[in-house]
Amino acid sequence: MSVMWKRFYPALRIKYLTDLKPDDFHARGVKGVLLDLDNTLVEWGQVEVSPKTLAWVEEMKKSGLKMCIVSNALEERVKVVGKKLGIPWVSQGIKPRKTPYRKALALLETTPGETATVGDQLFTDVWGGNRMALFTVWMTPLSTKELFFTRIARRLERFVAKQLRKKGIISE
Ligand SMILES: [Mg+2]
Incomplete structure (x- = not known):
C-alpha cells in the first residue's frame, strides 16, 4: 500500500450519521462540520430528510457545532435541504477540488483544523x-x-476499502 493511497484514508468510518455524537467532534476541537448531501443527508437525488437525520442535525447544532452542506449537486435541491435543516450550503462544488470547502469554511468562520467533513464517497x-x-x-x-x-x-x-481494512485503518 503506497503513500498515494493515504489521501483516501478517512480519520473515522461510520455506518450511520447517528453513530456520530457531539463529543466525537468536541473532543477533537471540531467546531464546524461540512456535510455531503447525496447518500449522506438524503437518499440520492432526493430532498426528503428522515426524522432521524433531522433530529441528529438538531442535536449537533444544540451542542454548539456549526454545520454546512457541501455538495456537487445543483443549487435548487441543495438549497431546499439547507433551508429544511436551517444550515448554510455550498452547491455545484466539484469536490474533491478545494474551492467548495474554502467557501464553506468562510461561511462557518472555522479553520481546517477545527472542521470535520462527513460524506459517503x-x-x-x-x-x-x-x-x-x-x-x-x-x-x-x-x-x-x-x-x-x-x-x-x-x-x-x-x-x-479492502486495503484500509488490511492496514487496520477501518474495521468494516
Ligand atoms: Mg454523496
Whole structure:
C-alpha cells in the first residue's frame, strides 16, 4: 500500500450519521462540520430528510457545532435541504477540488483544523477533506441508487476499502 493511497484514508468510518455524537467532534476541537448531501443527508437525488437525520442535525447544532452542506449537486435541491435543516450550503462544488470547502469554511468562520467533513464517497468527500486537512468521516451510503459514474468509482473504492481494512485503518 503506497503513500498515494493515504489521501483516501478517512480519520473515522461510520455506518450511520447517528453513530456520530457531539463529543466525537468536541473532543477533537471540531467546531464546524461540512456535510455531503447525496447518500449522506438524503437518499440520492432526493430532498426528503428522515426524522432521524433531522433530529441528529438538531442535536449537533444544540451542542454548539456549526454545520454546512457541501455538495456537487445543483443549487435548487441543495438549497431546499439547507433551508429544511436551517444550515448554510455550498452547491455545484466539484469536490474533491478545494474551492467548495474554502467557501464553506468562510461561511462557518472555522479553520481546517477545527472542521470535520462527513460524506459517503472516498474519491470526493474523503479525498477532498484530506486535501483541505479536515477531520474526515466516511459513511456508508444511505441508498444504493447513484450515478453511473459513481457506481464505477465504487469498484475502485471497494479495492481501497479492502486495503484500509488490511492496514487496520477501518474495521468494516
Ligand atoms: Mg454523496
